[in-house]
Amino acid sequence: MAKNYYQILEVKKTDSIETIKKSYKKLALKYHPDKAEESKKKEYESNFQAINEAYSVLSDPAKKQRYDSGETGNFSSRSSGSGSMSDFGDIFGDLFRGRFNESSYDEEPDLDLHYGLVIDFNEAAFGCEKEIMIKRNVQCKKCKGSGSEDGKFEKCERCNGSGRLEANQQTPWGVIRQTVKCPSCEGVGKKVKNECNSCGGNGVQNFREKVKIKIPAGIDNGQTLRVMREGDFSKGGDKGDLFLRIQITPHKTFRREDVDIYMEFPISFSQAALGDKLMIPTISEEVKIKIVAGTESGNVLRIKGQGIPHINNPKYRGDQFVKLIIKTPKKLTRAQTKLFKELGKLD
Ligand SMILES: [Zn+2]
Ligand SMILES: [Zn+2]
Numbered sequence: 001m002a003k004n005y006y007q008i009l010e011v012k013k014t015d016s017i018e019t020i021k022k023s024y025k026k027l028a029l030k031y032h033p034d035k036a037e038e039s040k041k042k043e044y045e046s047n048f049q050a051i052n053e054a055y056s057v058l059s060d061p062a063k064k065q066r067y068d069s070g071e072t073g074n075f076s077s078r079s080s081g082s083g084s085m086s087d088f089g090d091i092f093g094d095l096f097r098g099r100f101n102e103s104s105y106d107e108e109p110d111l112d113l114h115y116g117l118v119i120d121f122n123e124a125a126f127g128c129e130k131e132i133m134i135k136r137n138v139q140c141k142k143c144k145g146s147g148s149e150d151g152k153f154e155k156c157e158r159c160n161g162s163g164r165l166e167a168n169q170q171t172p173w174g175v176i177r178q179t180v181k182c183p184s185c186e187g188v189g190k191k192v193k194n195e196c197n198s199c200g201g202n203g204v205q206n207f208r209e210k211v212k213i214k215i216p217a218g219i220d221n222g223q224t225l226r227v228m229r230e231g232d233f234s235k236g237g238d239k240g241d242l243f244l245r246i247q248i249t250p251h252k253t254f255r256r257e258d259v260d261i262y263m264e265f266p267i268s269f270s271q272a273a274l275g276d277k278l279m280i281p282t283i284s285e286e287v288k289i290k291i292v293a294g295t296e297s298g299n300v301l302r303i304k305g306q307g308i309p310h311i312n313n314p315k316y317r318g319d320q321f322v323k324l325i326i327k328t329p330k331k332l333t334r335a336q337t338k339l340f341k342e343l344g345k346l347d
Contacts, residue, residue: 005054005067013068017059024055037222052172109186111137111232111240117225119215121251125283125308127217134242135208137232140199147203147235148192156185163189186236203235213244218259218311221248254283259308259318266327267291282306282320289322297326 006013011023028051029035036044057063113136119128139145155161159182167180181187195201211230219225224245231240248256255262265280275293279286280303287303300323307318332340 008054056172113231114243117244118247124248137204142198143196145203147201149194152193153190158184161189163187217314218309261320264323
């Protein structure tokens with residue numbers, strides 16, 4: 001058998017349909033292409049496809065039986081009826097259904113906007129509010145989005161005024177007949193007679209606008225923040241989302257790895273030899289740390305809870321790691337030279 005559907009869904013042949021469903025849900029959410037970073041998009045897509053294919057067979061008792069008996073036919077091309085579609089809705093709920101539709105039809109306009117945003121180390125650590133300028137389509141002020149110069153409309157011919165079109169879609173469950181928004185009139189069912197001369201009938205105009213963004217504490221370099229409904233406006237009144245890819249400028253003292261912070265801290269020969277109390281800077285305060293006598297260069301201290309807040313639970317913070325570096329004095333005073341010489345004699 002070419003593909004092991006059980007392996008793909010991480011279940012056993014004897015597992016119940018509930019277990020299969022649960023595992024499928026987990027994997028489908030994990031590998032949903034919308035969640036993938038750009039570099040992993042292909043991998044996620046092929047995983048997602050494989051998971052769906054496996055589930056479409058193993059969730060259908062008749063197909064499962066055929067599969068178990070060693071049949072290798074193309075299960076997914078057979079029509080599976082509406083029962084499977086309700087499963088799909090059941091599993092994804094409202095979370096993905098909308099996006100599933102959007103991504104499945106090329107005619108649906110992409111209203112999402114993608115921008116990069118540079119913030120500094122502390123802004124990322126503690127969160128911040130930013131005002132950014134973006135260029136986006138907004139509702140035409142003159143025609144209020146209708147696209148009409150005089151408020152007169154005629155019926156859309158493509159959908160015969162209904163605003164909807166029937167479409168067939170190939171899915172892992174077979175061909176599903178679905179109603180989609182008419183792309184010609186964007187679901188309105190009518191078209192303008194005389195186009196608004198301000199927006200050319202588009203109902204939207206491209207403007208530079210200021211958008212206020214709340215950055216959550218703990219966001220990391222390369223992560224993408226999704227700001228709901230701050231993307232392009234469509235003629236039909238829909239709003240896309242704004243995606244901001246975060247870039248963090250380096251800090252002069254601290255280096256970040258996930259939620260932990262790393263730094264180097266210089267100490268003197270005598271501090272290393274005799275031990276001492278140090279005041280170590282962290283991102284929120286100075287922390288008093290004791291070093292023991294006989295500390296060696298390169299020893300690392302860990303300060304618990306002084307790292308970066310977890311983005312999903314800012315109450316919890318990572319740790320700070322301090323690498324102690326013994327500084328060899330370059331210029332000695334006469335008194336120091338004398339003392340080091342005496343020390344040398346003792347060694
Ligand atoms: Zn207009
Ligand atoms: Zn139409």
